[in-house]
Amino acid sequence: MQRDDLSPGGDHSAVSTTPLPSWSDGPAKAAILDFVQRVTTPGPDFLPRARRIATFDNDGTLWCEQPLQVQFYFGHQRLEALVRKDADLKQQQPYKAYLERDIAAIKQMGKQGLFEVGATAFAGNTEDEFDAEARSFLAGARHPKLGRRFIDLTYEPQVELLEYLRTNGFKTFIVTGGGIDLVRALAEDAYGIPPEQVVGSSVKTRFELRDGVGVLVKQAEIDSFDDREVKAHNIGLHIGRRPIFAFGNSDGDLAMLRYTLTGDGPRLGLLLHHDDAAREFAYDREFHLSPLAEALDHAAEYGITVVSMKNDWRTVFVPDATASAA
Incomplete structure (x- = not known):
């Protein structure tokens, strides 16, 4: 999988002949392709590579979060x-x-x-x-209902999207309410995102020397709970640039989306709506741990593009690695 630090050096679009094959043709895919084309092609909307920052939520945006994260x-x-x-x-x-x-x-x-x-x-x-x-x-570890390993419940269309963005000079970050260290343990293999490009909830740590080796020891106290408005705060703190592209799936991502969309120049914010009970799960406002209500109700007003899992994705999950090995 292509890493950010291995992406091509040119500023022109490097779109493959069939970009985003797991995405159905429609307004959401068209919005992504059009946006990437505009910011990577010389013209009024062109942006240098340094400004091509994309942030993604993790739970429910890059992999399955039901029935619990x-x-x-x-x-x-x-x-x-x-x-x-x-x-x-x-x-x-x-x-x-x-x-x-x-x-x-x-x-x-x-x-x-x-x-x-x-x-x-x-x-x-x-x-x-x-x-x-x-x-x-x-x-x-396997999902209690779907039977697949959690690591095999990442979304194939999103893995393609991350690679497509990096091919076009974007630097991709995860900004998650989940624990930063758990996500860092999977992000490079699952998404091609190195650990230093993961922002998430964290606990306080204490520095110690153990047998002459410096270590960080976890404490039973939250340092930062990376949800809602704190996501925008932590983007500023840890990334230092306002994203031009953001993708979430709940009201917990709304501040990140609005922080992205209210900047100057071309911008794109997307919201994944879980409306596919046949291939995954259908839910939004009733999921109390991470509801989707305000962002969905006001998407058009806020300039957010809603992505329907049912209609916009040809497939949902990456291939099952354990099945392939059998």
Whole structure:
């Protein structure tokens, strides 16, 4: 998969003969192709490579987030390991809800509550220890309903889009409400996005020297919960340039989309609507952890292009790597 630092050096569009083959012909695909053509072709809308910044949400935008975000299943596995050492955790909230997979109680706590439990569960781990555990989890953990590995539930049309943008001189970033370290563990292999181009929710860390080696140790305290308005803040803090292209799927991404679209010059903001119950899941405003309501209702007013999973995508998921290997 093409990395950002390996993309061509020229400023002219390098569109393949059949760009975005997993996208159906229609207004959404046309908007993407037209936008990329305009900003990469000499003319009034041309932008140099340095300004071609694209940001993508992760959960529900680049891979499946139903019935709960992957972060939940990873944290659940960690909590089960902790319970084997301390059985009293089974009766303590919020751990009890997560261990019993009490979906109603979990949704009541909200997405930040989910991340706070994970922060507590992994407190004391170094970043390297966390990364090794995350990669081990991703290598085998499977979706409870779809049966495929979580890593094989990335969206093929979005992987194509990321590659298409990079081929045309864009630098692609993930800006996610999910834990930054979990997403960094998968982003390079799954999306071609290196870890330094992932912005996400984070916990506080403490620097220590262990056997003469400097390490960062995770604390049981949130540093930044990267959702809603905080996404725009963290783009400014960590990227340092306003994106010209942004893609999300919920109201948690609306600030990022509006931050992108209200800048000067050509811009494109897209919103994935999960309306395909046959191939994935159909949901929007009723998903309490990450609802889609305001962004959907006011998309036209805000200048957001809505992408229908059902109508705009020919396929949904990347090929199943485990099936291919069988």
